[in-house]
Amino acid sequence: MKFDSPWIIFLLALIDRGIHGLRFTKSPANLTVTQGNLARLGCAVEGLSEPDIIWMKDGEKLYSTDQMYITLEQHHWETFHSVKSVQQQDAGKYWCEAEARGITISSEPAWITVEGVPHFVLEPEDVATFPRVPFNLSCAAVGPPDPVEVLWWLGGVQKGDPTPSPSVISVPGVTDSIKFYCEAKNARGISVSRTGTVHIKVLPEAPSSVEVVEVQENNVTLAWTPGFTGHSDLQACTIQMSENTGKRIELPERRVNVPPFEQSISGLKCFSKYSVRICCDNEVGPSPFSGWVDFQTPEAVPSAAPRNLTFELSEQQLYLSWAAMEQEELRGRLQAYKVQWNLAGDSQEALLFKENTAYLSGGGRFFNATFQVAACTVAGCGPWSLPVLVMPATAVPPHTQRGHVWVGLLLGLLVATMVGLLLTVLVHRRGKETQFGSVFEPSGAETTVSFTAARSFNRQGPELPESTLDSLGISDELKRKLQDVLIPEKLLTLGHMLGKGEFGSVREAFLKAEDSSVQKVAVKVLKTDINTSGDIEQCLKEAAYMKDFHHPNVIQLIGVSLHRRPQQRLPIPMVILPFMKHGDLHTFLLMSRLGEEPFALSLQTLVQFMLDIARGMEYLSSKSIIHRDLAARNCMLNENMTVCVADFGLSKKIYSGDYYRQGSVSKLPVKWIALESLADNVYTTQSDVWAFGVTMWEIMTLGQTPYPGVENSEIYEYLIKGGRLKQPPDCRDDIYEIMHSCWSPVPKCRPSFQQLIDQLEGVWAGLSPGPGKEPLLYVNLEAEGCEEGAGLGAGSLGLEDLGWAVPWQCVGMEEDEKDWLMVSSGAALAIGGDYRYIIDPRNAIEEDGGVAGAMEDQQRDPKEEEEDVVINV
Template identity: 40%
Template structure:
């Protein structure tokens, strides 16, 4: 028997496409006008149009390109007809037309949010003169030095053929392999300066590239080397090139220094170009590479360069100029400064007596810069009547001193030293008065018989007087409190217990079994939860939220930003790790790094007894908020605010300086993005949001062990694949942050979902250049996204390159002209 009334109804078959169109037509929806095929020139404007009719209600119209929804500049007009019908018209405006606009367009219509009816396809084809993607650039080369020039162009229409010109003379035919785009012209060398250009041909006509001047230079100086070095200076010598100075007249040479080593310069050379490897100056922009540039009249052929960083590696090169013109640059030569002494004394020096004649001295490491490798500490103690004794205690940060009978006037101090010498001594701490010497406590002169009872009576009288004074003081205070209490009744009166602030935090740490060493480090880090009042939410991120708050201190009320973490602390070990990192972050002291004010421990509440508390991070309140919101407001404001290239490059340079500081302390940020960089009242960027930071040890990497969410569009390729984070993965994130700044707040990888980013990157593709981004700045971003982390630049190199780009910008209006070098 079949299923009766009580059985489940048989499933209904799905509608076929023809049935779906029939159902839509039954509702009275149909197109009156379909979009038409079109052809446009790049940079022009175009409109696509469609019309639809609805018998009972106004149709809704939209557009798609190549099957994807299109949010373009379109308008919609709906007109009611007699009898209740409606006609809707939509026009899609494309202006200016670019290569990305070509494709298959459809218009869709629907009624009341129902199924969509698609129009016929319209094809948009671009046609115009070729557009250059890459043009030949100026070069300065030695005589007969080989070099390459590159040129590429595209249509539509295609194909595009290229012809190279040297001093106006064609170098190839359009049908030659050299005529295919992109094209690389290999020149074995020149003995005189020449100009090169590239012609691009298609059926619409001919476009000509810029003219590149290849200047043939005099022979480069040779035998550049280091003559002497100190902590902050270098002296280099060299020999002039052949024929230098034969024509007489003024002669000078310029020496340039670049931070780094040979690998840093190799990174700016092109491995596919033998000329760039033989002479890095052929492809490296001196203004971008050099951090120090000095010119000197010659002879003698030597120069002393001062103002350098101690214990730092540099690369040096030299070029000379006489009446014939400038010579080629010499090869890069590695040089290095010597180790220097620390610039600051040890910090947090404290002293305490631990017994008769014995004191314990404790201290922390000196502030940076150390200017070398820390060799250890020396402790000094003495009095005006006794010469100072100096002890070397190695790398220990405390010392127990046997001061003998030096007494309370002893002076204690500490100094750190490196291979370059000792730094400044610490200010002497103020120890408490020493206890009475042991001999005084044990050996007392015998009192004569019969004399002890008057002394006892005197002591009893003094004790009674002291007790009466305390009772009188207590009565006066009680009377004062009662009087003020009546004046403000029925208000509740209370007194804050001075011991509550520290005892509560210490009790929590004791309950969790935190080690004594860590508790000592947290003495200046932990802030009691009752001292923090929370206000409005300032922002939500992937890993937490930021709330405005106030911190009630003994010295007053401080406005703060309160960072709460979404990642749960599940064990005592994880809480210990977090608090250890917080103790380290408390020591951060850099103008481009957000300084940690403190950490609160927030109990979870009922039902969570025994669970570790949630950490809350307290940071300074920033007047201009996060960098991402600032960029968006500038671009989308009413009216928009124009941010100058100097301002945007300054933001990038600030972040590079802050990240360089963190990387030198072995901190991996793991969440570097514009949203996690804050702007203070001077529009100076400070790297913030250390909720994901990890301090790494000698291995210099951190492997994420839990399946926590990650900011996919900012994370390096190897971090997505293996959950491994290093300073080099932070460099990748910095490149994406540079892209955000140059694009003024646009979201990276527009059109891609998070799930698509990994395959996009694994296929060798990268973010495209932001609108109006200079090529050399985009090239710096691309270096940050190298698939091999070892090929990415360091934050020090990035800071130097960005500083060079800033110096290359014209000065702002009203600024004094830079001195002539």
């Protein structure tokens, strides 16, 4: 076969060029690693002028900030990928890729196989059942090494003999709630699954809260939170409503399927009072009803025009009257009757009257005019009545009529001139205004019409009135707190936007002081979906906390302003804060390594950041303030590079990308939240200490996202198994020890903020060259203790005997707290706990000289060596 085609020749030349110019001289080798030990893969490539080798795992790129290259010779490079503490998720297929001159080549693949205690791929789930109804439980675990056997425990009693994984057990039925779990065993040891619960289905509880989400003229949207479901899914809810018109009128019940726990109800009357309550039922039966919740539909535009418009005309005045409106047609509170009239085809200025009568002076001018009347509520004016033409009651001779007209006109003109002059003087002197408009109008050439002033319905005035605290419907206590920090909106000049999020936006602004000086500030403008006084009170209540803060490391409130909105009853709250030149700490850290012009931050600077935050948090805790959202993104940097803690309290309900939504109720920054807060939604100063430890990790990694590779929804399971943030590269041991102490599962074992300040001040003072602090020894596989002799068998030793070996232990712990500490550190004997790992001592001694050496050093009794060795995985 001849390859004389130009394209084929070119292709072969290109392939030959790639093969000879760029090639891997070393590919990674297959590894079988014991869980918790070091794994290291290497590859080398020839033909690259600069090192650019990418590591791949299962088809995805591996990103590393500490990848190093070794020069073998010119254009010949070698690199390694290391996993310091191999876990099950590190198992997989690895290879290298390199690119040059448009050609990408791959090395031969290699596999990392992780050996250890069994790894659960299916743990038993909680079961809800009726009494004495049979059900099945499933459990599955895998090695290597295989095989894996599963043993069941039900109500603290062993159930049957070990069976191969996966395992399914049939339970004939129970009458009371019991606990259960399964054990998985292989040649390396035993793992214990989560503890599940068999629940007996019961009646649900009443909905915990019924809220009126939105109410309009003829419909309402309700939302409710279901109570305890009785361990059975809720199927439907019943809504009972009544209309309150002096007596309760029951309305037909409404049956709705759930979820969602929300329903819109239409067909309601305007400006009417209602009550509503809800119950929900599961397959067992219905719950009790919630308490009654009252609401009122808003006013609407009147549905009909006033009837029976009549008039009486004399030479002096015109008298109009019409029938009063019925409440059902009015559909709200009457604000005024609006009268419009038309003369010779020209519309005249409309008049407003409180009553259903009107007296208009100068009757002669209304000959041949048509009048109409409409009723008005706060929602607007209804339809116009039929027009009525004004004519004299009896006919008179033409010349007499003309004479009367001229006399009337002359007298009217004289009276109008005198009244006009008088009114002009009074307007300049008093300028009195009524509720609905000005009494006195400038006099003109025409006769003045006197009428009872009502209310103006013009909502598009040239300047909106300034909002006051009295107009918001907030509590008197909150008004007193904010009275001296309320700043008129006219003193603010908003500039360009500094940031925008789900909560609203932050804008640069200039604040004018009484002495005409101008201060540059930052204004947090909350979202425009403020619909109730309760929303405003919540925003202002949280801002009021900031009013009395005076500390260099806590951002201080300058003031609060209220932005009046056209067509809206309620204003938008604006929180005025000092302008921070360098923005938030998280963005600053990211820019230091990822910005267009990266810059170096010394370790002294990073520790100073930590000290500033700790001092600010110590001040807040002394004021009994719990931050609940401490993170680098909520710390600000001023022009002096001083960190100020910000967004305390105000951050509630305004989270964005770093948060995980639980159901549809709230959003939580789970990667910063303490273990007990995730479990029980309880926040304390100790939970702020946990978040401070995560913030220290952010600072040391220059803004990396915590727990890389762990999804938000997986954080709780990761923490309860004893997982914590790994020590960042180039992070000193003493700094990591400080942040690690913040993550004790027992809150009172965490340091206080004052203790953190003392420790960090010691680190900062000791940053000059000198011997480093000895690292603490932890019994866990992440520290590569098996190879270095750090492993220690627990056996029958008590917790007191292992005081230095178990992380986060502290003086004064209760017994139940010690159990919790052991469970969360992964070293528990699992009595009532969720996770434990028991390593077979014989395998540990035979295959791991480090553990054996540690045992020999402790000179343990041979009987003790037969006990299970508890070690943190």
